[in-house]
Amino acid sequence: MRILAVYASAHGSTAEVGRYIADVLQACGIEAAATAAESAWPVEGYDAYILGSAVHNGSWLPEMATFVRRSRRVLSAKPVYLWLTCLRAIEPGGYAYVTNNYLPNLLSRTLAFRRIGIFAGKIDMTTINQDEAWTLAFRYDGSRDPFTLGGDHRDWNAIRAWSEQIADDLVPGSVPRSPDAAPS
Numbered sequence: 001m002r003i004l005a006v007y008a009s010a011h012g013s014t015a016e017v018g019r020y021i022a023d024v025l026q027a028c029g030i031e032a033a034a035t036a037a038e039s040a041w042p043v044e045g046y047d048a049y050i051l052g053s054a055v056h057n058g059s060w061l062p063e064m065a066t067f068v069r070r071s072r073r074v075l076s077a078k079p080v081y082l083w084l085t086c087l088r089a090i091e092p093g094g095y096a097y098v099t100n101n102y103l104p105n106l107l108s109r110t111l112a113f114r115r116i117g118i119f120a121g122k123i124d125m126t127t128i129n130q131d132e133a134w135t136l137a138f139r140y141d142g143s144r145d146p147f148t149l150g151g152d153h154r155d156w157n158a159i160r161a162w163s164e165q166i167a168d169d170l171v172p173g174s175v176p177r178s179p180d181a182a183p184s
């Protein structure tokens with residue numbers, strides 16, 4: 001079983017999530033690698049794909065859109081999973097908002113995803129450029145001022161749990177029992 005995590009990341013934090021997901025799968029005894037969407041071509045030769053993107057303007061990044069378009073034939077024959085990292089997820093009602101407003105656009109025109117993870121992301125306001133600041137100021141659709149949302153909001157336990165669900169989907173019984181798990 002060989003799995004490829006493919007990420008689209010503007011500022012690197014989604015890339016770190018992709019690499020972490022691959023690490024979790026490896027800890028489950030599954031061969032896994034992570035790579036950027038712009039260099040993930042050709043993609044044949046894997047048994048499953050885990051795609052992840054930062055959200056800009058309510059959608060995945062153009063690099064992921066291009067990757068999915070170019071790889072659709074290969075991907076549609078395999079199990080495919082999707083995660084999004086975004087700021088909306090840290091706002092009240094954020095998961096429902098992302099599910100109802102961001103996902104439909106992506107799902108209607110792409111693939112059947114087996115599982116979808118929505119994760120709070122990371123943003124450092126000192127590293128975004130002027131165009132990005134403009135986009136956030138005028139296009140961010142949250143209820144809070146996006147410039148108050150700076151920080152690293154990633155929940156590594158939630159990301160690990162989601163990754164382990166994928167491991168268990170693909171290789172049942174592969175997730176190591178945590179040391180404090182009650183004996184069965």
Ligand SMILES: Cc1cc2nc3c(=O)[nH]c(=O)nc-3n(C[C@H](O)[C@H](O)[C@H](O)COP(=O)(O)O)c2cc1C
Pocket residue numbers: 008009010011012013014015054055056057058059085086087088089120121122123128131132133135136139140141
């Ligand atoms: C220009 C820009 C636009 C963004 N638009 C959204 C958005 O529409 N909705 C959202 O929830 N988060 C939005 N975000 C937040 C990012 O999705 C979040 O910070 C993500 O974790 C960044 O990942 P990266 O470090 O891999 O680029 C935006 C961030 C930037 C810089």
